[in-house]
Amino acid sequence: MLNESRPTWAEIHLDKLGFNFQSAKSFIGNDIRYMAVVKADAYGHGAIKCAERLEQEGADWFGVALPEEGVELRKNGIKKPILSFGFYEGQEPLVLENRLTPVIFRLELAKKIDRAAKERGLTADVHIKVDTGMNRVGVRCDEFKDFVEKLKEFRHLRVDGIMTHFANADDLAQNEFTNLQIKRFNESVEILREKGFQPNFVDLANSPGAVAHPASRGNMVRLGGILYGLGGDVLPENIEKPELKAVMSLHSKIALLKKVPKGETLGYSRTFLTERNSLIATIPIGYHDGYPRGLSNCGKVIINKSLAPVAGRVSMDWTILDVTDVKNVKVGDEVILIGECGDLSIKAEDLARQTKTISYEITCGLNQRVRKVYRD
Numbered sequence: 001m002l003n004e005s006r007p008t009w010a011e012i013h014l015d016k017l018g019f020n021f022q023s024a025k026s027f028i029g030n031d032i033r034y035m036a037v038v039k040a041d042a043y044g045h046g047a048i049k050c051a052e053r054l055e056q057e058g059a060d061w062f063g064v065a066l067p068e069e070g071v072e073l074r075k076n077g078i079k080k081p082i083l084s085f086g087f088y089e090g091q092e093p094l095v096l097e098n099r100l101t102p103v104i105f106r107l108e109l110a111k112k113i114d115r116a117a118k119e120r121g122l123t124a125d126v127h128i129k130v131d132t133g134m135n136r137v138g139v140r141c142d143e144f145k146d147f148v149e150k151l152k153e154f155r156h157l158r159v160d161g162i163m164t165h166f167a168n169a170d171d172l173a174q175n176e177f178t179n180l181q182i183k184r185f186n187e188s189v190e191i192l193r194e195k196g197f198q199p200n201f202v203d204l205a206n207s208p209g210a211v212a213h214p215a216s217r218g219n220m221v222r223l224g225g226i227l228y229g230l231g232g233d234v235l236p237e238n239i240e241k242p243e244l245k246a247v248m249s250l251h252s253k254i255a256l257l258k259k260v261p262k263g264e265t266l267g268y269s270r271t272f273l274t275e276r277n278s279l280i281a282t283i284p285i286g287y288h289d290g291y292p293r294g295l296s297n298c299g300k301v302i303i304n305k306s307l308a309p310v311a312g313r314v315s316m317d318w319t320i321l322d323v324t325d326v327k328n329v330k331v332g333d334e335v336i337l338i339g340e341c342g343d344l345s346i347k348a349e350d351l352a353r354q355t356k357t358i359s360y361e362i363t364c365g366l367n368q369r370v371r372k373v374y375r376d
């Protein structure tokens with residue numbers, strides 16, 4: 001079994017996940033439903049454990065990207081409704097047999113689900129996605145009337161929800177566009193109702209929508225990032241927001257310490273030159289694990305309550321640290337790559353900024369090789 005002994009692990013603080021859910025809920029309001037988005041293995045935090053905790057905390061729905069992700073939740077006893085944001089030809093049996101609700105944005109797929117439901121003597125619940133300006137998935141709102149008209153042919157489908165997705169809800173300078181998306185969505189809901197459909201769920205908002213745009217809350221919000229405490233780079237600055245705590249921390253231990261004299265180079269491409277007699281530590285984590293190579297010569301870690309820089313290139317399985325200034329450092333000492341110690345803190349948002357991405361990509365990017373330890 002992989003990972004049983006290599007001392008590199010992520011800690012997933014389920015108590016903080018619960019805290020964030022309640023914090024978001026009391027900020028956004030009690031009068032709507034909450035979908036917890038646990039796609040991509042709960043943004044790298046572990047979908048099953050996170051969904052179990054969120055179900056206990058009162059999540060009304062779960063959101064996944066693929067039917068397979070929903071099946072994994074069902075196999076592990078998750079009972080609440082699961083929305084699959086995508087599904088593909090041939091997956092109709094998987095969707096129906098696991099009581100997943102697919103998002104529909106193509107008539108061909110609606111037809112397939114309809115037929116599969118008919119064969120089983122069922123009515124399949126679906127949610128319809130309208131594209132109100134993102135121009136990614138969804139039925140374009142200017143083609144929506146036509147789409148809805150054709151949808152009526154499918155007698156074994158029930159339109160349980162209608163949704164859209166924001167392109168830029170995290171950027172207040174783009175409020176005009178977000179408001180346009182909200183307006184187009186509301187018009188689409190009207191069209192759907194005029195054609196005789198009665199959706200139970202009307203939802204637009206992801207984390208930044210739900211926090212920063214009260215008019216986008218509909219009767220359900222779909223929260224991902226803020227549940228995991230990743231608010232620092234996906235919520236607008238300078239607005240009121242719920243208190244959030246980082247759910248994930250990332251750890252390793254020093255595998256080797258060596259003295260390297262002044263004037264030598266470290267690692268691939270020899271990008272770090274020792275400018276003094278140095279104490280150099282190696283830790284067993286690299287870019288395959290999801291510790292980005294972009295942190296070469298610029299990342300920082302916490303060891304024994306002090307910060308130490310990444311020295312040289314991050315490689316596939318190893319990262320080199322300059323620990324010359326760390327007191328009492330020994331082989332086996334714990335290294336915090338994401339997390340807090342005393343006044344020191346390194347967030348996924350910090351790694352993201354340094355590598356020109358968003359925190360989601362950092363936590364999602366952790367490989368299966370990184371063991372997860374759940375704490376409560």
Ligand SMILES: *Cc1c(COP(=O)(O)O)cnc(C)c1O
Nearest residue numbers: 037085165206207222223224225
């Ligand atoms: C990922 C996703 C969300 C959640 O977005 P966050 O910014 O993480 O809250 C909501 N809705 C859809 C359709 C998504 O794909």
